[in-house]
Amino acid sequence: MSELEDISLHIHDRISSLQRMVDLSVVELPQNKNRKLGQELFALESLLEEFEKRVGQQKEQLKHLKKLEEVFKKDVEDVHHMKDNIPAHMPMKKVPTCGTEPVLNKKEAADVQLVQPENVKKTSKSYIKEMEFITVPEFENIPPYMKGRVSYDHINAVVQSINKAVTAKYKVLHQSVKTLSNHARKLHQRFKDQDTKATKGQYFVVEDDIREFTSMKVDKRFQGILNMLRHCQRLRELRGGGLTRYILL
Known part of the structure; x- marks a missing residue:
């Protein structure tokens, strides 16, 4: 009471x-x-x-x-x-990525076959850089003329595809050539040939890598999203030898 x-x-x-x-x-x-x-x-x-x-x-x-x-x-x-209103793609901290997992191309074929993890020698080159997802404030600050009809989810879907291509590419590069299949060896050599003094120690992909490892269409819209990613300081372009290299920042 x-x-x-x-x-x-x-x-x-x-x-x-x-x-x-x-x-x-x-x-x-x-x-x-x-x-x-x-x-x-x-x-x-x-x-x-x-x-x-x-x-x-x-x-x-x-x-x-x-x-x-x-x-x-x-x-x-x-x-x-x-x-x-949780975004489909959340910004993540960069973490080391193990280079012992098998690599699949866009058709998920076993063409790029790597040996089993227990047969691969551990190497210090296990870290693979990834691009951070675009945050909502960053997306809102992109100029309207540049953004057009591209949605927040769409731009981060491209970020995810680029990360997938980077991860697949450098997993191949981090493997011993002796452990790779014929197709993977050709990819390994192509990746080495595309590397230059200006790209040493940096992570980059070219359009062929996007086509090889993802289902993303490399079209005009894709190029527009790359412009937005440059605006958000996620990557920069380096041209030379008939190639455009997209270097992760």
Whole structure:
């Protein structure tokens, strides 16, 4: 039972006591009874003041609780909004990628066959750089004329495809030539031939790599998305020898 209920019951008892005294006031009361009645009235007045004080405190507490309720309600709405609008592609931390997994081309054929992990010597060249996904603020800051009708999910789908091609390419490069199939050896040699002094120590792909390892169409729209990725400082172009190399930043 709350304090207010306790005080209310106490006041009710006092009022009942006073009511009985008033009922008896039709007869002449002794002096001490009149004094007792005055004391009861004074005590009742004090109780009423305390009751009003407690009511005021309860009102302030209720007002504070209503403000908290609004804050919690807003937090719940924000959480539901975030839950309903999680991007399909989230920015990720770069992590080392093991180079012992088999590589598949866009047709998922076993043409590029690598040996089993237990037969591959461990090498320090196990790290493969990946491009970070575009964040929502970055996407919103891309100029409208450059963005056109490309969606946030579409640009990050291209990021994912480029990462797939980079990973597949450098898994081949990180393997010993002796462990590769004939097709993989040809790819390995092509990758080595495309490397230059300007690309030493950097990770890059060319359009043929995108076609080889992904199902992404290398068309005009794809080129437009590459422009956006350059704008967001995810890659840069290096031309030479009839090739355009897309270097990850």
